[in-house]
Amino acid sequence: MGLYRRKDSLVWWISFSFEGRQFRRSAETEDKELAKRILKSIEGKIAEGKWFPEVKARQAEYTFPELAEKYSAWAEGRQKAYDCWKRYIIKQLVRRFESMKLNKFNTHLLEQFQSERIRKGNKPATVNRLIAVISHMFTKAVDWEMMDKTVEASIKVKMLPEDNRRLRYLSKDECQHLISVCDPHLKPIVITALNTGMRRGEILNLTWDKHIDLKHGFILLDKTKNGERREIPINGTLRTVLQGVTRRLDIPHVFFDKTSGLPYKDMKKSFKTALRKAGIQDFHFHDLRHTFASHLVMAGIDLTTVKELLGHKDIKMTLRYAHLAPSHKIKAVDILDKTLTENYHDFITLAKREVTPTCVSH
Numbered sequence: 130m131g132l133y134r135r136k137d138s139l140v141w142w143i144s145f146s147f148e149g150r151q152f153r154r155s156a157e158t159e160d161k162e163l164a165k166r167i168l169k170s171i172e173g174k175i176a177e178g179k180w181f182p183e184v185k186a187r188q189a190e191y192t193f194p195e196l197a198e199k200y201s202a203w204a205e206g207r208q209k210a211y212d213c214w215k216r217y218i219i220k221q222l223v224r225r226f227e228s229m230k231l232n233k234f235n236t237h238l239l240e241q242f243q244s245e246r247i248r249k250g251n252k253p254a255t256v257n258r259l260i261a262v263i264s265h266m267f268t269k270a271v272d273w274e275m276m277d278k279t280v281e282a283s284i285k286v287k288m289l290p291e292d293n294r295r296l297r298y299l300s301k302d303e304c305q306h307l308i309s310v311c312d313p314h315l316k317p318i319v320i321t322a323l324n325t326g327m328r329r330g331e332i333l334n335l336t337w338d339k340h341i342d343l344k345h346g347f348i349l350l351d352k353t354k355n356g357e358r359r360e361i362p363i364n365g366t367l368r369t370v371l372q373g374v375t376r377r378l379d380i381p382h383v384f385f386d387k388t389s390g391l392p393y394k395d396m397k398k399s400f401k402t403a404l405r406k407a408g409i410q411d412f413h414f415h416d417l418r419h420t421f422a423s424h425l426v427m428a429g430i431d432l433t434t435v436k437e438l439l440g441h442k443d444i445k446m447t448l449r450y451a452h453l454a455p456s457h458k459i460k461a462v463d464i465l466d467k468t469l470t471e472n473y474h475d476f477i478t479l480a481k482r483e484v485t486p487t488c489v490s491h
Contacts, residue, residue: 132156132164143168147175191275193226193234199273200266210330218262231267231276239263239286253289260286296449297412298420310406315399317370318384319417324367326421326439329414333393336381343371350440359440426450 132141141156141164156164197219204211239260246256270276304323311319321332331350340349350359374383382392400414425435436447
């Protein structure tokens with residue numbers, strides 16, 4: 130720490146350290162005594178914890194809505210999840226935290242937020258998704274120098290334990306009834322979900338040129354949730370549906386709003402209406418994916434094939450459907466029983482021939 134002059138300058142410069150970093154800046158004066166007082170003033174503020182570099186001074190002013198705006202601009206077009214669901218989560222978070230300064234966030238605050246959402250009836254998975262989005266936003270805030278890394282590192286919130294055992298699926302009759310009450314724009318989307326097991330976002334983002342190959346009978350997904358390419362066969366029912374969908378040369382998407390020409394972002398309202406008409410309760414659009422997988426397993430399709438069709442990265446995710454194959458397991462054991470029984474009878478017959486007793490006359 131000290132004063133010095135540069136060769137090309139008449140004014141004094143000051144040098145000091147802060148949090149292990151060396152700072153050099155102009156005192157903007159040729160008066161050495163004044164430069165000394167400026168340096169002592171900075172030293173005093175550092176000792177009292179009241180001095181911060183320009184970056185930290187700016188960081189203290191950034192608010193959560195400012196981060197949300199910048200994060201949304203970054204995520205749009207870069208993250209597939211943004212168009213599917215993340216944009217709606219960010220809007221919820223902005224409404225909750227309003228104009229809060231980023232450097233005011235801490236562990237206790239986010240744990241309180243978790244508790245609030247639980248009391249409102251949100252499931253652990255939903256709350257965890259909110260926290261995960263906030264955490265990633267803070268990570269980017271550090272990258273963009275909107276938040277100090279020490280603040281971000283100090284926020285440690287444990288995710289809530291999730292119950293992933295829920296497995297809701299429709300019977301064949303329920304599937305047919307649901308399809309029959311769907312609005313015209315929703316019906317082909319639901320049929321696509323039931324016949325492919327695709328996620329909602331994957332379906333709504335389908336385009337004719339990039340994803341649909343009717344000639345060879347495949348739907349090709351390049352960027353899936355787990356980042357791997359996936360090929361889904363088009364069965365007869367789905368082929369008929371896709372061939373009946375209105376296609377416009379000026380619109381690349383398979384499913385789009387006929388009025389605006391834009392792809393659907395969500396169908397919550399119309400899907401909820403269809404469920405009400407069909408008398409189906411406790412069911413979500415994602416459960417159509419469970420329905421697809423469940424009926425495959427109950428039909429005797431092996432779990433490895435189901436895993437590949439669903440695009441699961443780990444077979445453990447597919448094992449949740451294993452209990453739905455009791456008849457398939459019974460059939461397998463029956464085949465074994467039949468095989469062993471036949472062999473057993475052959476063995477007994479052969480044994481009897483070898484040890485047939487000779488009659489003894491008296």
